[in-house]
Amino acid sequence: LRLGIGDDAALVKARYGHDIILTTDMSIEGVHFTCRLHPPRSVGHRALARSLSDIAAMGGTPRYALVSLALARRTTRAWVEDFYRGVAALAKRFGVALVGGDTALVAGRTMVDVIVAGEVPCGRALRRSGARPGDQIYVSGRLGLSALGLKVLRGAALPARSTATEAVRMHLYPEPRCALGKYLSERRMASALMDISDGLSLDLARLCEASDVGACLEVERLPGPRLEDRRKSLALALEGGEDYQLLFTVPASKVRQVPSHFRGVPLSLIGRIEQRRGVRLAGPDGRLKPLPSGGWDYFRAS
Amino acid sequence: LRLGIGDDAALVKARYGHDIILTTDMSIEGVHFTCRLHPPRSVGHRALARSLSDIAAMGGTPRYALVSLALARRTTRAWVEDFYRGVAALAKRFGVALVGGDTALVAGRTMVDVIVAGEVPCGRALRRSGARPGDQIYVSGRLGLSALGLKVLRGAALPARSTATEAVRMHLYPEPRCALGKYLSERRMASALMDISDGLSLDLARLCEASDVGACLEVERLPGPRLEDRRKSLALALEGGEDYQLLFTVPASKVRQVPSHFRGVPLSLIGRIEQRRGVRLAGPDGRLKPLPSGGWDYFRAS
Numbered sequence: 001l002r003l004g005i006g007d008d009a010a011l012v013k014a015r016y017g018h019d020i021i022l023t024t025d026m027s028i029e030g031v032h033f034t035c036r037l038h039p040p041r042s043v044g045h046r047a048l049a050r051s052l053s054d055i056a057a058m059g060g061t062p063r064y065a066l067v068s069l070a071l072a073r074r075t076t077r078a079w080v081e082d083f084y085r086g087v088a089a090l091a092k093r094f095g096v097a098l099v100g101g102d103t104a105l106v107a108g109r110t111m112v113d114v115i116v117a118g119e120v121p122c123g124r125a126l127r128r129s130g131a132r133p134g135d136q137i138y139v140s141g142r143l144g145l146s147a148l149g150l151k152v153l154r155g156a157a158l159p160a161r162s163t164a165t166e167a168v169r170m171h172l173y174p175e176p177r178c179a180l181g182k183y184l185s186e187r188r189m190a191s192a193l194m195d196i197s198d199g200l201s202l203d204l205a206r207l208c209e210a211s212d213v214g215a216c217l218e219v220e221r222l223p224g225p226r227l228e229d230r231r232k233s234l235a236l237a238l239e240g241g242e243d244y245q246l247l248f249t250v251p252a253s254k255v256r257q258v259p260s261h262f263r264g265v266p267l268s269l270i271g272r273i274e275q276r277r278g279v280r281l282a283g284p285d286g287r288l289k290p291l292p293s294g295g296w297d298y299f300r301a302s
Numbered sequence: 303l304r305l306g307i308g309d310d311a312a313l314v315k316a317r318y319g320h321d322i323i324l325t326t327d328m329s330i331e332g333v334h335f336t337c338r339l340h341p342p343r344s345v346g347h348r349a350l351a352r353s354l355s356d357i358a359a360m361g362g363t364p365r366y367a368l369v370s371l372a373l374a375r376r377t378t379r380a381w382v383e384d385f386y387r388g389v390a391a392l393a394k395r396f397g398v399a400l401v402g403g404d405t406a407l408v409a410g411r412t413m414v415d416v417i418v419a420g421e422v423p424c425g426r427a428l429r430r431s432g433a434r435p436g437d438q439i440y441v442s443g444r445l446g447l448s449a450l451g452l453k454v455l456r457g458a459a460l461p462a463r464s465t466a467t468e469a470v471r472m473h474l475y476p477e478p479r480c481a482l483g484k485y486l487s488e489r490r491m492a493s494a495l496m497d498i499s500d501g502l503s504l505d506l507a508r509l510c511e512a513s514d515v516g517a518c519l520e521v522e523r524l525p526g527p528r529l530e531d532r533r534k535s536l537a538l539a540l541e542g543g544e545d546y547q548l549l550f551t552v553p554a555s556k557v558r559q560v561p562s563h564f565r566g567v568p569l570s571l572i573g574r575i576e577q578r579r580g581v582r583l584a585g586p587d588g589r590l591k592p593l594p595s596g597g598w599d600y601f602r603a604s
Contacts, residue, residue: 007512008359008496009325009420011427014316023311024326024368024417026404057310066326068370068415102328108410113370115326115417118311125313194310210309 010099012064012117019125021118023054029072029109037153040079042172043112044086046242050197051116052094052176053244057195058127059185060120062094062178067101068113075110087114094178124185126193126248131211135191135249135273138258139223140177141265143200144236145170146243148225163226174244180262181246189257190248199241201291205279207247215279217271217291238291249273312401314366320421325356331374331411339455342381344474345414346388348544352499353418354396354478355546359497360429361487362422364396364480369403370415377412389416396480426487428495428550433513437493437551437575440560441525442479443567445502446538447472448545450527465528476546482564483548491559492550501543503593507581509549517581519573519593540593551575 014020027033027047038046048065055062067087071080091098096116149171151157152164159167177195184190192211196203200222208215224237250258258267271282279291316322329335329349340348350367357364369389373382393400398418451473453459454466461469479497486492494513498505502524510517526539552560560569573584581593 007429009323009356011360012322012324014320014322016318018316020314020316020322020419021311022314022366022368022402022419024370024402024404024415026370026372026406028372028406028408030409031406054311058313064324066324068326068328070328070330070413100324100326102326104328104330104333106330107332111372111413113415117324127309
C-alpha cells in the first residue's frame, strides 16, 4: 500500500509476476439484508465477504478493499460504526487493507458496494470454463445453511438447536474460502472453480455453460443442513444461496490428491461432469431427472 | 486484460514498474442526477467521468472499469441501454476496458457505483499533499460551468446562448482531464494535484489541509463562466461543483514551463500557496478576505 484514504484515489503496489483480480458486489437493504434481521456488524461482514469470495473463486489472494456506502438518512451513527467494525474485523483477518471508498446520504434505502482487488500469480487464476467431461465435482462445507439461517431468523424454521445456531452464524457471518481457493490454484488441482453465491443448481449450471459441458449430481452425496426432513435439506442444498462455499471440478487423474477436509472444512465429491448438456440429478435408486437451474436469482426473486 | 465479464471477477494485467490506482464513485438518483434533467447517456457518461477524473487527479492513466448498477424497478430497457452507451463511449475514448460489475433491481432509486483501476509509473503519482509556500496555483478550463449548466437545465438561469450551450454540455458530458494529469506527472511539473469535484473553495481547502499550508486566490484571475453579472460568475467559479477540472500547484522555479493551454484547454494561474493557514481571496483593490470553504458538499446540501 502506498497511499490510502484521503487523496483522490488509492495507490497500491502491483506485485511482479502477478495478475490483478478486480471484483465488486452490491449489498442492498431489502434485497441482501434488512435492518430488522441483520445487525450492522453482519451487514458489513457480509458485504465484504461477498467480494472476498469472488477472489477465492479465482484462486487469488485479496489485498485491498474500497467501500462505497449510500446511507439512508435515518441511519444512526452507531449503525455506521458497527457496520465498519464488521468490515474491518473481516478485512483484518484476511490481511486486506481498506484503502478508499465513497459515502453519500440518500432518500431511499442503504446500499453498499464493496470493491476488492486481489492478486494471483500470472497464469494461475482458476476459471469457470475449465471443466471437462469425466471431471469430478466437489463442494466445500455444507450448502443451504445460510438460507436455513435466514428462515430461522424470520421464525419460519425451527431445526434442532445446534443446527439452528450453526445456520444463523453462517448466514450472518459467512466465511469466504480464500485459503482453499489459493490451495487449489497452487496445487493445480482444480480444472474449474467458482463460488456458490446464488445456490448450487444455478451456479453449477453457470459453470457448465461456461465450460460447455453438463453435469450429473448424486442426491445422496449433497451436503445439506442436518434436518429430519431430508427433502427440505436437499432443497436448501440445491437452491439456498449466499453460502459462499467453493464449487470445483477435478480431473479424474487428480482425484486422489483431494483431501477429505481442508482446514477443518469438508470437501465433498457430489457428482461428475458429462459431455451431455444440462444438469441431472441421480436419486438413491439411480434414476436420473433433470435439475432446473433454480437458485436464488435476484431478478427472479423480485 | 486477461479475463473480463462473465467469470467470478475480472483478471487484469499489472504493468511492470507501475503502481495501481483504485477509485470508486457513486452516482445516485436525486443526488447526482435526476431522470427528468439528465438523459441516460449523460448519467452513464458522468458516472464514469467522476472516476476517470480521480485517476487524472493522481497523474495516472485509467485502464479498467467496473460498473455496479442498482436499478429502480420502473427503469426501462431503453434507459439501461442508453446508460451503457454513455459509459461505453467515454470508456472507448479513454482506452478503458469495461471488465465487470454487478446489477440488481431495487425498490428505491437508481444508484451507480463506478470503479476504475488505473496505473502510474512507480513514484510518479501526484498527491494533494505536496504544495509548499511560494508555489503558484493553477486550474484547467473554466470553473462553474457545470453548476451553471444545471441551472440552465432547471430553467433557473438564462445566460447568452453560446454560454448556455457550453454550460449544459459541460454539465451533461464533463471531460476528465486525464491527458493533462499525465503530462503534469511526466514533466514533474506539479507539486500537488487534485480534481475539482466539489467546487474550488472546498477542494482548495482540502489541498491546503493535506499539504499543511494556506492559499491566496486572486479574484480577477478566476476563470468563471462568461456572464454579465461578474458576482454570479465568481460565485459559480468558487462554489460550483462537478467541473472535473484539475487544480495544481507549481513551484516558482517551474512556472515558466507551464503552457498557457494544454490541448486547447486554458491553464490559468489563480493564486499562490502561503505558509499562513486558510484560504483568502484578494480583490481587485488588493484587499484580502477569508474564503469560507463552501463548495458542493453532499452532506451539507442535504
